[in-house]
Amino acid sequence: GESVGLHLPTLSVQEGDNSIINCAYSNSASDYFIWYKQESGKGPQFIIDIRSNMDKRQGQRVTVLLNKTVKHLSLQIAATQPGDSAVYFCAERGSNYKLTFGKGTLLTVNP
Amino acid sequence: NAGVTQTPKFQVLKTGQSMTLQCAQDMNHEYMSWYRQDPGMGLRLIHYSVGAGITDQGEVPNGYNVSRSTTEDFPLRLLSAAPSQTSVYFCASSGGVRLGAFFGQGTRLTVV
Numbered sequence: 001g002e003s004v005g006l007h008l009p010t011l012s013v014q015e016g017d018n019s020i021i022n023c024a025y026s027n028s029a030s031d032y033f034i035w036y037k038q039e040s041g042k043g044p045q046f047i048i049d050i051r052s053n054m055d056k057r058q059g060q061r062v063t064v065l066l067n068k069t070v071k072h073l074s075l076q077i078a079a080t081q082p083g084d085s086a087v088y089f090c091a092e093r094g095s096n097y098k099l100t101f102g103k104g105t106l107l108t109v110n111p
Numbered sequence: 112n113a114g115v116t117q118t119p120k121f122q123v124l125k126t127g128q129s130m131t132l133q134c135a136q137d138m139n140h141e142y143m144s145w146y147r148q149d150p151g152m153g154l155r156l157i158h159y160s161v162g163a164g165i166t167d168q169g170e171v172p173n174g175y176n177v178s179r180s181t182t183e184d185f186p187l188r189l190l191s192a193a194p195s196q197t198s199v200y201f202c203a204s205s206g207g208v209r210l211g212a213f214f215g216q217g218t219r220l221t222v223v
Contacts, residue, residue, distance in 0.1 A: 034212070036214075041217075042216060042217070043115075043201050043203075043214035043215050043216050043217050044154070044201070044203075044214045045214070046212045046213065049212075089153065089154065091154075098156060098159065098169065099144075099156065100156075101146075101153045101154040101155075102153060103151065103152065103153040104153060
């Protein structure tokens with residue numbers, strides 16, 4: 001069945017370091033992936049997306065890498081800031097345009 | 112631009128009561144969906160709609176009804192609340208392939 005999971009439930013980094021959050025997915029038919037950021041008490045916020053015909057996509061301080069061979073997705077955050085502290089979710093789109101979410105990784109940025 | 116608006120933000124219900132969680136978007140998005148978020152479970156899809164008059168079930172639809180009479184509104188109804196429905200509920204909308212790209216701020220529901 002479809003499933004999306006995260007390798008690390010928590011990640012703690014120093015301010016200014018780069019962060020890498022990983023995600024594994026099991027549905028090889030998924031064609032679209034999204035990373036969301038969720039701060040405490042708020043709804044998920046879209047960060048960046050990538051289609052399955054791409055390997056890499058860059059945004060402002062964020063990069064998403066997609067490895068379809070091993071069904072792995074990662075989010076890289078450059079020069080991590082305290083405001084980046086949040087829970088990060090990956091999501092995949094499978095059949096019928098439904099999104100399946102991972103359980104999330106808590107990123108803590110230490111000043 | 113308000114985006115996706117959910118009301119109420121907080122609600123306490125007694126077992127067996129009914130209520131409707133409201134969701135409205137002002138972006139003319141075709142796709143709308145409802146999720147519930149529980150600790151350790153991530154976001155799970157309850158119901159979704161690909162346009163006015165069209166709805167379909169998600170992963171956990173039991174105990175919930177939806178309707179989509181207009182493009183803007185997508186209410187979620189609990190006909191007979193149960194403690195297992197205690198959760199945070201999120202509504203989302205998308206104008207295209209980014210299904211669920213924009214989320215509301217959530218409704219925290221407690222059923223006692």
